Amino acid sequence: MKTQFNRRGALARLGAVLAGVLALPVARTAKAAVQNFFTSSGAPKGYDPTEHKWLICLDATKCIGCGLCAEACKKENDVPQGPYYRTWVERYIITKPKPGSAETRGETLVDSPAGGMHGFPECPVPEDQIEQSFFVPKLCNLCEHPPCVQVCPVGATFKAPDGAVLIDKNYCIGCAFCVQACPYGARFLSPVTHTAEKCTLCYHRTTRGLKPACVEICPAEARIFGDLKNLQPDDPLRKFYESNRTQVLKPHLGTGPRVLYAGLDEEVR
Amino acid sequence: MTTGLTNTVAEAIPTFQGYVYPNEATLHPVWSTLIVIYPYITGLVAGAFIMASLVRVFNVKALAPVYRLSMLTAFAFLLCAPLPLLFHLGHPERNYEIMMTPHLTSPMAVFGFVYAWYLMAVLLLELWFDFRQDLVKWSEVTPGFQGVLYRALTLGVTDVSEQSVRLDMKMEWILSIVGIPSAFLLHGYVGFIFGSIKANPWWGNVLMPIMFILSAIVSGIALCVFNYLVLTWIRRKTVDMRCLDTMAMFLFYALVVDAVVETLDVLHRGFAAEEGFAVLQTMIREKLFYTLNLGQVIIGTLVPLLLLGSLQLLRRRVPELVRRRMIFGSGAMILIGVLAMRWNVVMGGQFFSKSLRGVMSYKMEFAGQEGWLISAVIMCLPFIILTVLVKLFLSERLPASEPGPHAAAMGQPH
Amino acid sequence: MRRFRLPPQILRLVLLTLGIVGTYLVARTLLVPESFGAYGWYRGAALEEIASRTPVFAGKKACAECHADIQHKLDKFEHKTLSCEACHGANREHALNHDVVPTTVPGSLCLRCHEANPSRPAWFKQIVVKNHYGDKCTDCHLPHQPSQSP
Secondary structure (H helix, E strand, O other): OHHHHHHHHHHHHHHHHHHHHHHHHHHHHHHHHHOOOOOOOOOOOOOOHHHOOEEEEEEOOOOOOOOHHHHHHHHHHOOOOOOOOOEEEEEEEEEOOOOOOOOOOOOEEEEOHHHHEOEOOOOOOOHHHEEEEEEEEEEOOOOOOOHHHHHOOOOOEEEOOOOOEEEOOOOOOOOOHHHHHOOOOOOEEOOOOOOEEOOOOOHHHHOOOOOOHHHHHOOOOOEEEEEHHHOOOOOHHHHHHHHOOOEOOOHHHOOOOOEEEEOOOOOOO | OOOHHHHHHHOOOOOEEEEOOHHHOOOOOOOOHHHHHHHHHHHHHHHHHHHHHHHHOOOOHHHHHHHHHHHHHHHHHHHHOHHHHHHHOOOHHHOOHHHHOOOOOOHHHHHHHHHHHHHHHHHHHHHHHHHHHHHHHHHHHOOHHHHHHHHHHOOOOOOOOHHHHHHHHHHHHHHHHHHHHHHHHHHHHHHHHHHOOOOOOOOOOOOHHHHHHHHHHHHHHHHHHHHHHHHHHHOOOOOOHHHHHHHHHHHHHHHHHHHHHHHHHHHHHHHHOOOOHHHHHHHHHOOOHHHHHHHHHHHHHHHHHHHHHHHHHHHHHOOHHHHHHHHHHHHHHHHHHHHHHHHHHHHHOOOEOOOOEEEEOOOOOOOOOOOHHHHHHHHHHHHHHHHHHHHHHOOOOOOOOOOOOOOOOOOOOO | OOOOOOOHHHHHHHHHHHHHHHHHHHHHHHHOOOOEOOOOOOEOHHHHHHHOOOOOOOOHHHHHHHOHHHHHHHHOOHHHHOOHHHHHOOOHHHHHOOOOOOOOOOOOHHHHHHEOOOOOOOOOOOEOHHHOOOOOHHHHOEOOEOOOOO
């Protein structure tokens, strides 16, 4: 009987410890929530992610395919050498239909050599055979419902309150599930950090009031960037979405991109 | 869609046809051979367990001789199931984060818990209740380290009274019942890891978990057939033909259902022919031609169906030795076929671009994280573990078990 | 009076389970990062870490602080949409410390945008080099005022 009693005592003590342990992380989370972020020396001061909501608009009718954006992105973010791009430019060449084929168009050729960061080689199709040709800049689609975030097993990638989809490279386990889940091919596994990597919306720039590098560098104003929570009356962002019929990529997947396009073609995906 | 003209553009990068997103133009897919064997091993676990459950839950007495072997097989493979996942990580040392901050919308995070539940709450418990009585007995008669091990495994509970053993049996029955949905969950969830990827038309499919479960059952039974025949051969025992025929029967039925569901999947894809169907067709015709048509369909399904099916009809007229060889052959072929199926799913989903405009090539490497050597080693590991387990818990030198559903357990003289 | 007593094997398993769960919970308090969960299911501190990176491009505004004259010129011509660093290269070091010599402009820069390419939008000014006059763009065009000659 005595042992029985002791066991019960032990059980009760264990229960009390468990209850305490369970409550601890909750208490700590609450404390962390009221902490003031952006306090370390390297980080910009006074940025509150809940006070902004970023949006990117891309005008495919303006893109001249210079690839300065892809190049600037590599430089700005120290993106690894090789087939790793946070933003890139695609070239679409739609040929004329074969005579008598009763089609509206021929074949669609797409290429993006080195992500377009050194520009594009000469057009492989003679000019008189081209029906339409254009460039399309691509980057992370800043999904409202990001499938990459959904599948991350540890919470290393997330949608920040300002809409940026980011990766915590000090927490990512490098399982590449997010790379598989991204419908836009915007993610890759970095050969340097062995973690997933992607467009950060140049978070280190936007939090300092600068534009993302690709937007800053675009000579044709094909990339427009802005803050929906702090719109200016003459904001180019507002002008863009009020004057264009916009489209998103792969809308059937329900990802709700916050990257809006103007002037896309059905062949773009 | 992708013909002559497209190829001229792509010639600059010879390993690709058509257009692939720049980030997809890597040397090898981000998930390679390790992720092929991961669902393979998990499937074998689930299948072997369900096979064992036939004895407990459905009271299929003919299968009693392989009950313990199946359970130990499931256990040995379950121990190795997370290894391929672990080794493919960019940061394996951070693996604990999956358990510490599991992101509950992620199939991979939930897999951690399903795995833990299945290992600890189902398989280990059922094994413990099944072996407890024997462990107590063995710990008394076995000297040395082995005896200490048996004693430790009893967890200090030495009560083998009739009442206590009856409770063990009842618990085992409950655990088996809980275990079947758990096994379905375990492997269904592995299927869901792929089926939930809507970005990938080869994977994103509601049938995926179901196909994974069914092929898991098929491969698990095939593995038990394989292990049973190899073990009796090593031990120079006579094969219990009633048991083997019953296994072959269940294997046949499971294979029929599996083949039907997989055919439905193909029909559905062909009929719906959604966006990207053209690129999937190219892939089947080129990249997956051998593994799909030869590996999965002919070796893995049609030939075994024919062999096992004819045995169902002509069982009495086929001599024992031929029957044994036919069943063994079918089992081995199914094991290859299911591996091919895992390859087709995992690699197939990465052989085409998510732009649906091009296909990638892949040359398998030998060494390194992406090489097949490490996968081969991981594939051998469960067999080594199983050998040790069989030596420890199905040894012929141990005193016979009490009569139970496993009365004629492996290694006991018939 | 018979009191209900857990069978020994069940009791042992219950204790074992509690031990495992307890160990898990203790491990959790030790291993979950402090800021985890501040904004959502991630390390809140990661936001700050990602933002701590040093920018490479200074941005047009920074250039205009000193080079307002050029900026004014630029604004009157077609190149008004260009960022200084699109041609001059990333020069944040120079913007922060004027003693740092800015990067030089590579020669073939104009053609990167203006070489005729059927994929470029029709409204955009393009030239076919072999049909165009002269060797050097800057012989006839001022980069900041492209429609004016030097």
